[in-house]
Amino acid sequence: MTILLTGGTGKTSLRLASFLHSASIPVLLTSRRGPSASSFYPTVQFDWNDSSTWSNPFSTASDISAIYLLSGELSDPAPIINAFIDLAMSKGVKRFVVCSGSSCEYGGPFHGKIWQNLDESKLEYAVLRPSWFMENLSESGHGHFETITSHSSLFTACADGKIPWVSANDIAAVALRCLTDEEPHNRAYRILGPELLTYDEIAQKLSQHLGKDIKHVHLSQQQREQSMKNAGLPEHMAKFLTGLEVMAAQGKEAWQGDDVQLVTGKKAISFDEFVAANKQAWN
Missing domain, CATH: 3.40.50.720 (NAD(P)-binding Rossmann-like Domain)
Structure with missing residues (x-):
């Protein structure tokens, strides 16, 4: 089938x-x-x-x-x-x-x-x-990758909001089970990484692994929305994505849970493990 x-x-x-x-x-x-x-x-x-x-x-x-x-x-x-x-x-x-x-x-x-x-x-x-994809930092076409490689910076309206960053591999692994298990799951799963990290902490970890100084630049909601529109995003997407960052700044993305391990039997990959395995992406 x-x-x-x-x-x-x-x-x-x-x-x-x-x-x-x-x-x-x-x-x-x-x-x-x-x-x-x-x-x-x-x-x-x-x-x-x-x-x-x-x-x-x-x-x-x-x-x-x-x-x-x-x-x-x-x-x-x-x-x-x-x-x-x-x-x-x-x-x-x-x-x-x-x-x-x-x-x-x-x-x-x-x-x-x-x-x-x-x-x-x-x-x-x-x-x-x-939650938010680690790959948005390591793959072109998502803004962060370009600013990391070109400006050694991350620009967000997330302030000090904590985020349980997760790898797309873990998301796909959960999806595989939900699509193919004989018994249907008939429920929702919150797919999260194993730790809550601010963008400042993400910048610090990238700096340590890549051997260069990466900074997190704090933007206002208006500044962030305009920067996304300047990058070519449609206005509705710029507003939507900026809204998610503002919600993260307000602590609304600070989820914790182990649904990845519950479904797949394996722990979700950490951000340090992800960067160590993908260092060549930023070179």
Whole structure:
């Protein structure tokens, strides 16, 4: 049975595709660019904003049994993704795993209505609520990587807020189990790293591992939002992402828990372990 991964070129989907491939489980990725987006995994054209593309995965693979749902940059994903879930159900899909964020709440905004829909529809499901990705610091295209390498600095509105940074590998490992375990999980998991770290502490750890001075520059909410728009982000994403940083500054991201170990049997990777394994990324 094939597993469909939306957001096929994203950090978690690509890692999840690798895990599924290693387990000899057929996988199909989606991308707005279509088959050209991946040279290794089967990929179909799919665009959340173009419902005419939603049937493409089912035309390509008639045996899709589970779907990993990533909403990308949709400003209001629930109506769109719930409509796609209806289509997938009509094609025989019964299991869905949604990748949201640590602040997602049942019935709440953004992904909360998707969670509620899956639960009330009596489908097999899991909702992943990861904290902030370590890879946002080590991979290009996420802002922090560029400012670390070009300016030896991190710019945020997080102030002294603590964050349980988590690796995309751990998120993908939890998703793998939720998609493939015989018994459905039918619950949410908050996917967190093993320690709470401020951006000042992140900068200190990067400095120690990379052998150069990395600074954390504290910005106001307005300064941070403008810097994101200057970097090319749409206004709604700049506001949304800055809002998350302000929430972190207020202590609203300081979650603790061991759901990664609960699901996978392995402890989540620490930030020191992550940087030590990926030092070449910043060189």
